[in-house]
Amino acid sequence: MRALVYDPEAAHGVRFAEVEEPEPRASEALIEVEAASLNFGELAFAARQLLPGEIFGKDAAGVVVRAAADGSGPPEGTRVASFAGTGGWAERRAVDTANLAAVPAAIDPGVAGALPAAGVTALQVVRRLGPVLGRRVLVTGASGGVGRFVVQLAAQAGAHVVASVGRPERAEGLTSLGAAEILVGSARPADPVFGVVDNVGGKLLAEAFGRLEEGGVALSVGWASREPTVIDFEEERMRGVRKRLEPFTVTAPFGADLGYLIGLLERGRLDPQIGWRGPWDQVGEAIDALLGRRVPGKAVLDLIPGH
Template sequence: MNTIRAIVVDPNEEARLKVDEVEAPHPASSEALVRVFAVSLNLGEVRTTTRANAGWRPGWDLSGVVEQPAADGSGPPLGARVFGMVHSGSWAELVSVPTAFLSGIPENVTFAQAATLPVAGLTALHALEKGGFLLKRKVLVTGASGGVGHFACQLAKQAGAIVTALVRREERAACFHNIGLHRIVVGENVVAAQSFGPYDVIIDTLGGKSLNIVTTFLEKGGSCINVGAATEPEMTLQARLESLPVGVLVLDGIGSLTSVSNDLERLAQMVADGLLQPQIDLEASWTEIAEVTQSLLNRRIAGKAVLSIS
């Protein structure tokens, strides 16, 4: 059996994770085999590792080089620099990636930058699209220093919105000054953002009681799109849905199969053009997975953490 190295769940290891030997992937005809150079971590997948069964392989985002093109002729060619996403298992040396979830990396975009884009970037992009036309409209982003929040602030600004970013701590506000946001509000309580409303669109990453409060900041006819529950991580999805205020939209996916690749290309080109700046707070080797995941769970990382695979 051919094997590769990958990060797997092991309840006996620190942070329940370790690099181990696993069976090499066998791509389907519509999948490209990608040699992974970098992955980024998302809070949702990291939280799943704390309760997943032994042997489960985490990982959504990845970037690397095509080692074997898709047999059906779809997707990038051999040797292409690419980035994309899978449902699980991207934290590995080789990954089979559906070409519908894969896009090329522009020359002036790094593997680390590209790896931050799939889950967080697509979530922010599609949440804002649910909000509709944004030119000169007031937009509030809660949890703005997180991966999704940081992208949402920038994308809303690019669309012509008047953006208010809500962050918990002063040190996390610094990253927004160089992207020219209209307002940066610092506070543990979301009420701190009320005075700049009412808002036409709210992108909420916090959920829970904070979500109930911010919905009262909406303009009549405005939209609130919830993309997570950072303040109540143990809440099940069903309980989260049942607790949502009336009228709140929930982002229930990241687009159709036909749109993901195109949207990834849009995001990468914005980075290449200097219109979108991935916030990478930490870069480390994947051998440091235990330390990095603990930092993410303890909310010591603003923006994205990226691991190099070597």
């Protein structure tokens, strides 16, 4: 079958290859992939996550063509979205049934395929912040895939969302998603915040940590800046504010959270913010746009013609 694999010698480390068909374990369903989405982190840090020849792709949506042998999960013919570490950018994917969710017929596979990694990460990170009703939450890198989901989910949870973006054009649409304030470039919050969801790292994370109020928490989700974060903890002690900084990691199984997000999508309460979409033969264009910060939200590849 055809797939997109990691090749350190290829442009952006990605190339098409003919690979062996996946062999599902007893708890895995075999999916014919219709659409997949790209995530900044899996491309920017591919060398840390994949071996040469391994198939890219955390996110994929499609149809179950072989149900799990152990009887778990949906039957053959069910439309699903799936989230796993690798294997999504291929014509077929084997995925544990605990990490997929059924997709209603009314939802486009490309829309469903945009949800898994970014959406589940955003959902779990908002939960990790704790109660945010009436509290100020700063989201850095708010224009990206995870950021736009966090803005929506935190606002729905009652937070006063402060969205930070690198350039003015990157802020487009964030207010309609629920952002109460927009910060651009070097602008920083005038008032302290209860929570920080940081997708950037570097100096921005250090400054955001400094704006936390008593009992606040900063969650490091991404590292788009690729710059080290240096915090002067002696200065922080002098401020006398008790707070915490945590490297956030998403936790499996993902199926229940993915199902919850699909429910929000079905009820019109969630927008995956697809900023680029095209056939997977144009993956190079999609990667250039995503890494070049020209995609507001998600980039989606269609594997089946006509979608």
